[in-house]
Amino acid sequence: MYTDKIPDIIIGRLPVYLRALQRMSEKGIRTTSSQELGEHVGISAAQIRKDISQFGEFGKQGTGYSISFLLDKLREILKVDRVWDVALIGAGDIGHALARYQGFVDRGFRIVLVFDNDPSKVGQKAGNFMVEDISKMTDMIRDCGVKVAMITVPALSAQEVSDKLIKAGVKAILNYAPISLNVPDEVHVQYIDPATHLQRMTYYL
Amino acid sequence: MYTDKIPDIIIGRLPVYLRALQRMSEKGIRTTSSQELGEHVGISAAQIRKDISQFGEFGKQGTGYSISFLLDKLREILKVDRVWDVALIGAGDIGHALARYQGFVDRGFRIVLVFDNDPSKVGQKAGNFMVEDISKMTDMIRDCGVKVAMITVPALSAQEVSDKLIKAGVKAILNYAPISLNVPDEVHVQYIDPATHLQRMTYYL
Numbered sequence: 001m002y003t004d005k006i007p008d009i010i011i012g013r014l015p016v017y018l019r020a021l022q023r024m025s026e027k028g029i030r031t032t033s034s035q036e037l038g039e040h041v042g043i044s045a046a047q048i049r050k051d052i053s054q055f056g057e058f059g060k061q062g063t064g065y066s067i068s069f070l071l072d073k074l075r076e077i078l079k080v081d082r083v084w085d086v087a088l089i090g091a092g093d094i095g096h097a098l099a100r101y102q103g104f105v106d107r108g109f110r111i112v113l114v115f116d117n118d119p120s121k122v123g124q125k126a127g128n129f130m131v132e133d134i135s136k137m138t139d140m141i142r143d144c145g146v147k148v149a150m151i152t153v154p155a156l157s158a159q160e161v162s163d164k165l166i167k168a169g170v171k172a173i174l175n176y177a178p179i180s181l182n183v184p185d186e187v188h189v190q191y192i193d194p195a196t197h198l199q200r201m202t203y204y205l
Numbered sequence: 206m207y208t209d210k211i212p213d214i215i216i217g218r219l220p221v222y223l224r225a226l227q228r229m230s231e232k233g234i235r236t237t238s239s240q241e242l243g244e245h246v247g248i249s250a251a252q253i254r255k256d257i258s259q260f261g262e263f264g265k266q267g268t269g270y271s272i273s274f275l276l277d278k279l280r281e282i283l284k285v286d287r288v289w290d291v292a293l294i295g296a297g298d299i300g301h302a303l304a305r306y307q308g309f310v311d312r313g314f315r316i317v318l319v320f321d322n323d324p325s326k327v328g329q330k331a332g333n334f335m336v337e338d339i340s341k342m343t344d345m346i347r348d349c350g351v352k353v354a355m356i357t358v359p360a361l362s363a364q365e366v367s368d369k370l371i372k373a374g375v376k377a378i379l380n381y382a383p384i385s386l387n388v389p390d391e392v393h394v395q396y397i398d399p400a401t402h403l404q405r406m407t408y409y410l
Contacts, residue, residue, distance in 0.1 A: 015404035016396075020385060023360070041385045042394075079407040086403070093302035098399065100298055103383055107400035108407065147410060148403060155228070172406035174399055178308055180225060180246045188409050189247075190402040194303065194379055195312035197395040198291070198353060199220035201377035202284040202313065204393050205352060 010051050011078075016041050017048065018074040022106075025067050033064040080108025087141050087170070089134070089161050090152030091116040091126045094176050098150060099127030109148065113140055117157075134161075141168040148172045155179040162189075215256045216283075221246050222253065223279040227311075230272050238269040285313025292346050292375070294339070294366050295357030296321040296331045299381050303355060304332030314353065318345055322362075339366075346373040353377045360384040367394075 020040040024032060034045035034052075041048075052058055052070070055077055059065040075081040086109050088095055099114055114126045117134040124131050132140065141149070149170045153161050158177035165173060172188045175181055178196070181189050225245040229237060239250035239257075246253075257263055257275070260282055264270040280286040291314050293300055304319055319331045322339040329336050337345065346354070354375045358366050363382035370378060377393045380386055383401070386394050 011408050012405050014408070015401040016385065018404065019383060019398070019401060023384065039387070042387065077408065078404045079410060080404050084403070084407060093305055094299075097298035097302045101399070104400055104403075107404065109400060109403055148407070150399065171410055172403070174402050174406075178224060179228065180221065182244070182247065188406040190406055192397055192399065192402060193224070194306070194355065194397065195309055195314060196220040196224060197379050197397060198289070198309075198314055198377070199223065199283045199285050199312065200217050201379075201393040201395055202289060202353070203216050203219070203282065205284060205376055 006054050010054060013041075013043065013047075013051055014074055014078055016043075017052070018071065018078065018080075019107075021067050021071050021074070025071060030067055031064050032067055032070075034059070037065075075108070078108070082108065084109050084148045085112040085144060085146045086110065087113040087115070087137075087144075087146045087149040087165070088126075088129075088152065089115045089137065089149060089165070090176075091118075091121045091124075091131045092152060095152040096126050098152065099129055101127075111150075112144060113146065117153075137161075138164050138168040141165065141170060146170065148174075150174040150176065152176040211259050215259060218246075218248065218252075218256055219279055219283055221248075222257070223276065223283065223285075224312075226272050226276050226279070230276060235272055236269050237272055237275075239264070242270075280313070283313075287313065289314050289353050290317040290349060290351045291315065292318040292320070292342075292349075292351045292354040292370070293331075293334075293357065294320045294342065294354060294370070295381075296323070296326045296329075296336045297357060300357040301331050303357065304334055306332075316355075317349060318342075318351065320345075322358075342366075343369050343373040346370065346375065351375065353379075355379040355381065357381040 034048040038045040038048050058070055058073055088111050091114055114129040115132050115134045115137045121131050122133045149165050151158055151161055155177045158179050162181045166187055174190050176192050178193045183189055239253040243250040243253050263275055293316050296319055319334040319336050320339045320342045321336050326336050327338045354370050356363055356366055360382045363384050367386045371392055379395050381397050383398045388394055
């Protein structure tokens with residue numbers, strides 16, 4: 001139904017559409033238009049129609065989109081019609097916040113393992129998880145077949161942690177450490193760094 | 206020296222260059238090339254040269270870039286050659302983590318005000334800050350002239366908080382609530398939502 005050649009910038013907008021549709025669905029709304037969805041996400045109706053049409057004909061002229069149908073399709077395209085196991089490396093402030101965050105599971109993810117190298121944290125709780133020693137990380141991640149990880153360790157340790165994760169089979173890393181990671185082409189990285197996001201806005205002030 | 210018509214996608218890469226150069230500088234490195242910088246940030250040397258040349262001739266053929274000169278220029282362009290006061294709204298897990306985060310000040314930002322609507326949090330500490338009642342938010346932000354804010358409240362409250370921030374004069378919002386915000390054209394919003402970032406990667410797995 002669709003090819004692998006969709007531009008990454010379009011892929012990046014799909015989770016935003018999915019999130020808005022999920023919220024509409026929770027409110028009991030059953031159909032929407034590209035105009036209405038556009039107002040929710042701040043993207044033009046034309047762009048939304050173009051993005052979604054990359055994957056097939058999901059809307060009907062005049063009646064718009066069935067939200068549940070579009071939710072199913074977007075979840076299938078983004079492969080979050082399942083729940084991915086996620087490893088969390090780093091049980092500091094951000095790690096604890098993520099371990100306690102309730103918003104993952106209905107969006108396709110659940111944390112299953114938490115690691116830290118600090119002896120005072122190992123064996124303690126982070127959310128509902130027991131923090132494991134980082135020396136066990138490679139084996140445990142490989143044994144559990146975990147493909148997705150979040151790194152919240154200090155910048156100086158992040159590359160080493162990333163290398164070990166990839167060796168253990170991880171293919172997607174969400175990196176909170178304020179440093180760019182060197183990874184092979186087949187591994188995907190996304191970055192969360194509040195200062196970088198803030199600097200991108202101050203340019204315009 | 207440069208116009209206001211630089212594409213936003215280029216502006217988005219500048220903080221990444223700035224971060225890598227800052228790290229090199231901390232290691233005592235004084236000059237770099239677009240090749241070397243490219244390896245650090247995972248962007249091609251040609252792209253880096255093209256991005257930086259939008260703002261002037263900062264490198265010399267053969268000798269590369271002076272890191273301190275390029276740092277100064279990038280800070281000036283991104284307007285982080287100063288320190289911006291930031292208001293933090295929401296003193297939950299993520300809010301606490303941000304209030305305690307040490308990585309803002311050498312990148313142009315300092316939190317100055319923290320607000321929450323939960324009576325059990327107001328008057329308590331978040332990092333070094335006293336949590337203020339959200340009812341005082343509009344007045345305190347206006348009085349302090351704060352232009353930058355981070356929202357870490359639940360999704361259901363985020364739009365209302367955003368509206369009040371904008372009324373108080375805020376022009377840039379970093380939104381951690383998992384919802385798209387409706388803001389006027391002159392206000393800038395960046396989003397941090399780990400599930401959205403993860404979904405963008407699972408497409409490729």
